[in-house]
Amino acid sequence: KNTQKASIPSSTATAASTTATMDSKPSTSSTNKNKSKGNNKNKTKQQKPQSNTGRLRQLPPLQPATEILSRAQRQTYQSIKDDLKIANARRRTQKRGAQTIDMLCQKLCAPLKETVKTYEREFKYMHPFEKVVMELTIRARQKRDGLTLSKLLDDVHQGRKELLSLSKDWIYKIKNAASARESFDYTEEAKEVLANVFIDLIQESWTGIAELQKSLRNVPIVRLDCPAVVLVGAPNVGKSSIVRAISSGTPEVNNYPFTTRGMTLGHVQVFWESEEDVAVGNVAGVSIPSEKDLVQEKLERRGVKTRRMREEETLEKFAKENDDGVDDEAVVTADDSVAANEVVTSVVDAGDGTGNLEIEATNTIEPTISKRSFAVSQLCQIMDSPGLLHRDNTDVRNEMEELTLAAMSHLPTAVMYVMDLSGGAGDKCSSVEDQLILRREVRARFPRRPWIDVISKYDLGVVDGARERLIEIMEAERLEKAKKGFDVDEENYFIELSIKEGQGVEELRQEVMRMLGEVRVVLDAMAKMDDR
Numbered sequence: 001k002n003t004q005k006a007s008i009p010s011s012t013a014t015a016a017s018t019t020a021t022m023d024s025k026p027s028t029s030s031t032n033k034n035k036s037k038g039n040n041k042n043k044t045k046q047q048k049p050q051s052n053t054g055r056l057r058q059l060p061p062l063q064p065a066t067e068i069l070s071r072a073q074r075q076t077y078q079s080i081k082d083d084l085k086i087a088n089a090r091r092r093t094q095k096r097g098a099q100t101i102d103m104l105c106q107k108l109c110a111p112l113k114e115t116v117k118t119y120e121r122e123f124k125y126m127h128p129f130e131k132v133v134m135e136l137t138i139r140a141r142q143k144r145d146g147l148t149l150s151k152l153l154d155d156v157h158q159g160r161k162e163l164l165s166l167s168k169d170w171i172y173k174i175k176n177a178a179s180a181r182e183s184f185d186y187t188e189e190a191k192e193v194l195a196n197v198f199i200d201l202i203q204e205s206w207t208g209i210a211e212l213q214k215s216l217r218n219v220p221i222v223r224l225d226c227p228a229v230v231l232v233g234a235p236n237v238g239k240s241s242i243v244r245a246i247s248s249g250t251p252e253v254n255n256y257p258f259t260t261r262g263m264t265l266g267h268v269q270v271f272w273e274s275e276e277d278v279a280v281g282n283v284a285g286v287s288i289p290s291e292k293d294l295v296q297e298k299l300e301r302r303g304v305k306t307r308r309m310r311e312e313e314t315l316e317k318f319a320k321e322n323d324d325g326v327d328d329e330a331v332v333t334a335d336d337s338v339a340a341n342e343v344v345t346s347v348v349d350a351g352d353g354t355g356n357l358e359i360e361a362t363n364t365i366e367p368t369i370s371k372r373s374f375a376v377s378q379l380c381q382i383m384d385s386p387g388l389l390h391r392d393n394t395d396v397r398n399e400m401e402e403l404t405l406a407a408m409s410h411l412p413t414a415v416m417y418v419m420d421l422s423g424g425a426g427d428k429c430s431s432v433e434d435q436l437i438l439r440r441e442v443r444a445r446f447p448r449r450p451w452i453d454v455i456s457k458y459d460l461g462v463v464d465g466a467r468e469r470l471i472e473i474m475e476a477e478r479l480e481k482a483k484k485g486f487d488v489d490e491e492n493y494f495i496e497l498s499i500k501e502g503q504g505v506e507e508l509r510q511e512v513m514r515m516l517g518e519v520r521v522v523l524d525a526m527a528k529m530d531d532r
Helices: 002-006 008-035 065-079 089-125 128-145 149-175 180-216 239-246 275-280 291-301 307-321 337-341 367-373 399-410 432-445 466-483 505-531
Strands: 228-233 264-272 285-287 344-349 357-361 376-384 413-419 451-455 494-496
Touching: 065 089, 065 180, 089 149, 089 180, 128 149, 128 180, 128 399, 149 180, 228 239, 228 399, 228 432, 228 505, 239 264, 239 376, 239 413, 239 505, 264 275, 264 505, 275 376, 275 505, 376 505, 399 413, 413 432, 413 505, 432 466, 451 466, 451 505, 494 505
Parallel strands: 228 376, 228 413, 413 451, 451 494
Antiparallel strands: 264 285, 264 376, 344 357
């Protein structure tokens, strides 16, 4: 453990290089913005640096094609009226008919054009992780029915062009009708033809985009400014159980392979006494935030003044105005969770008509009090990922495995590699030897990432020779790193964990918090570079 803490700089260097790619684009754009200052005509909008990934959720919801058609017909009918200033009935009918078809076409084409443009714009500025998520989702859809997003968007674009061309032809007919009656008949026929063509050309592709978008909007938002730990390992080794034990995440837990079909995100609030403690991994306290806490934290980031913020201001005012004040050390202690659960967390009106305030106790640790108790407070992320399999070089990984690797490649995360060495994961999915080979391959791909090995389900036992084989692999890695001049640990360290019996849970929690502190140091360094 001590040597692991001493090698923090080499571990965090790779995490910094991992985030450099996604941070470089905003920096470049801000430089260009300064160069183009004063030239308003040629000035283009610059993208703000991203604080999270959520662009997939910003994709506009698509209304059904039939609903778009009904709304367009209704709005056109309500907007277009006879021009009573025109005395000639034929000319008056021609004008109304031409305006009706033009407006109907514009109302039908506007959402189609906006959707195609939105996808092009969002994909251009999308975070690399979300680009991979989109590509993998599209690939899975293509395997199912042969359709791709580019093909669907192209169909919508071509359908829009067909509608515009068709409307121009009908407007020409209406304007050159020989009589008012003929002009009226052409208008009614054109409305029917446009409606039928819109449904025939657009509905299938439009529905396909809507179904694809529904899957994309369910991707969890990963905050790029919050440290994260991603759990990696073979299917059915206990990753989901670990996420439930140490964070607010609630992934499905079952005894079959690939229970996790996507990324599941849990959160944990970590506290340090000082920035120096963050750097060396001395965690002062931990709290698992509720869903309400996460919503409030999101609102605070958006600048919305929440009830919690008002309570915090009142509490600070109360502490200043009373000599006794509130003893921060008595409010939340790092090692006494029972005492912390009994602590006062909010200030309310005493209810006696005097306007005095009194402190109300609750049974949970509120982040407001925690922030008063510790100098540094950070919301951190725990990511459960789909299982990986050991594959030969010729084998192609499926979409779920690619998603796991994308999270490690494109997000600033530490890694928890989870193994089930009891033999219970199943030879068909991943034998003990396959898990150990997979661990060596993943570690070789991310050699300097903050890392912890976990042997889960330890209560089920360990296959003979498995621990020795793991130590042998770790020893070979230590020698390889030493040859390259990297800092290495003095001993091979891993955690023996049993969620069922509670063995190793607290040790794991402390190690996870230490790694989150390492990632925070990197993120702080990257933020300072951006500020400069």
